[in-house]
Amino acid sequence: RNGSLVFEMSPTFSLNQIEWAFYRSALKFQILEHLLQPQEVTTVQLAQKLAVSESSLFRKIKELNGLLAEFELEIWQGKLIGEETQIRYFYFELFWYVHSFDSQPLPIDEKYVGLITRGLNMRFTKEAQQRLSLWLRIMKARLKIATQSFQVLREKMVPYTKDPLFQQLRELVFRGFGHYALEVREEEAMLHFVFLLSFSVLSEHDLQVYMLQRSRFTPTALTDTLILEHILHLYRPSFVPREIEATCYGHLLQIHSRVYFFKGDVEVFDRENIWQLEAQLSSRNIQQISHELLDKALAELNIKPSDKNSLLMMTMVKYLSVITIIDYQINREFRVGIALKMDELFKEALYYMWLLYLKNLNGVVVERYRPEQEYDLILANYAIKTKTPTYRISELGTAYDRETIKKMIRERFK
Known part of the structure; x- marks a missing residue:
């Protein structure tokens, strides 16, 4: 339109739908999905599966390793290398974020959620059930991996071995996961423990109960x-x-x-x-x-x-x-009085200018100055005899005035 490109969309269409399609088709995302699968693949086989050249695959893996570094993870010889806790955490974060753009909700594993609900005597929202189900999906994929490292997790869990929630989960994981025909180790109970506490799964009520019980x-x-x-x-x-x-x-x-x-x-x-x-x-x-x-x-x-x-x-x-x-x-209030001496029209305009600027600051109440009223700060363009902190406004209020006054308010709020 007039030499420019205009993008228009209907009220029922969301850019999230485009983002979802973009992520799903992105080569980096496809590489990460393949690495979650239990079967080992060589770089050559992975390049063939993804229908890309080996050089393109190596380049994307190098870029991914740069992104994975802060998770202390690395793609090496067709496998994702690192602490198991970090691997599952990364995949949960990734899949949860990407699925937030999908119009279809994440499926819920009713059997698994029911097992956790009954075993812990807790209630979970629909979103929490989706989180639990996604965690199970990642767990089932990773259980088939022969070599897993739990060294850091075991060290960090030492102070929590007698935690009542962990003890419940330990019994629940060993007893309950037999229904899934999965061979589990104690570290799975540890992973469930840190997941439940870290990922907005527990309700406020269940959190309060746990906080009363924990060390x-x-x-x-x-x-x-x-x-x-x-x-x-x-x-x-x-x-x-x-x-x-x-x-x-x-x-x-x-x-x-x-x-x-x-x-x-x-x-x-x-x-x-x-x-x-x-x-x-x-x-x-x-x-x-x-x-x-x-x-x-x-x-x-x-x-x-x-x-x-x-x-x-x-x-x-x-x-x-x-x-x-x-x-x-x-709802703490910080009361500001504005005292002005000038032409009535300018006085009115300047008052509203400061009102509009200061009212957006959380907790600040602005009004015209009244001598009998107590204030936390007075803004004035003339000298006032008062023990209340006062700021002399220059002219109609400069950018310097605005920043200095905001700084004064923040200092008083400390």
């Missing part, structure tokens, strides 16, 4: 408590209701379980966009707070910080989500 002295439990205390400290002297505190504790349990047991992440969200949005809307510097929380969590979990591990970077975004939940629930 308070495991690495993740100690970290959950430490980080929750630091987050609650941000709101003192305000009182955070117990139910909100418990909800956030449950989120932290899942966040830290994933950080403790896994590495790498298939990123679903644009982190930079999230932080840009946070900078526009938040009345405090949550990115800085999240970074400090991550440093404390990694120190407690004895994990080395790494900018190359995107799971750690996404953990900061998850801390943002936890803080946002509390912010909105307790």
Whole structure:
């Protein structure tokens, strides 16, 4: 149209459908699907199966190895090499993400979900049942692989061997999986344990029950408590209701379980966009707070910080989500009074300009200045005798004014 290309689609059509077709047909995705299969194939055989040249296949495998590095995985001689925990984690993340673009829901293994439901006396949402079923699908494929490495998992599970949920799963896996004619080892119970705690499978109720039963002295439990205390400290002297505190504790349990047991992440969200949005809307510097929380969590979990591990970077975004939940629930107010002396028309226009700018900051309430009212901050273009922090606006309000005022609000919110 007029020398330009215009893309239009009906309201019932989603770009997700295009993405789904794109991922399914992508050579890299097809390579990864083939590597999940139990039969070993040479590079030549794989090239023939995928109908590509060996040089193209080698190039794609090299690119994939670059992406798999943060998961500590590598494609070598037609096999995916690495810790079994990481392999299953990677495939779950990949398939769950790719299937999110499919118009057809993931199938649910009713028999398996029923086994877990009865064995643990828990209830699972439809989405949680889909997650469980996908985990089973990956498990069944990987059980047929002769050589599996569980060294890191066994080491990390030492503090959890007496955990009540793990003990239940240990009995359930050995007793229940006989129906599937699968030979399982104790590590399968360990994998189920870390999966249930890390991937939004347990309901809020079941999480609360588990938190009352678990040891308070495991690495993740100690970290959950430490980080929750630091987050609650941000709101003192305000009182955070117990139910909100418990909800956030449950989120932290899942966040830290994933950080403790896994590495790498298939990123679903644009982190930079999230932080840009946070900078526009938040009345405090949550990115800085999240970074400090991550440093404390990694120190407690004895994990080395790494900018190359995107799971750690996404953990900061998850801390943002936890803080946002509390912010909105307790609805703390930061009251700003605007005092202006100028022509009435300009006064009205400038007031609304600041109102529009500041009202998007979470918790900020803006109103015209009244001497008898208490404020956290006063914006004025003339001198006011008051003990309240005051900012003198220059002219009609410059970009410098806006950034400085936002910084002042964030400092007061700490």
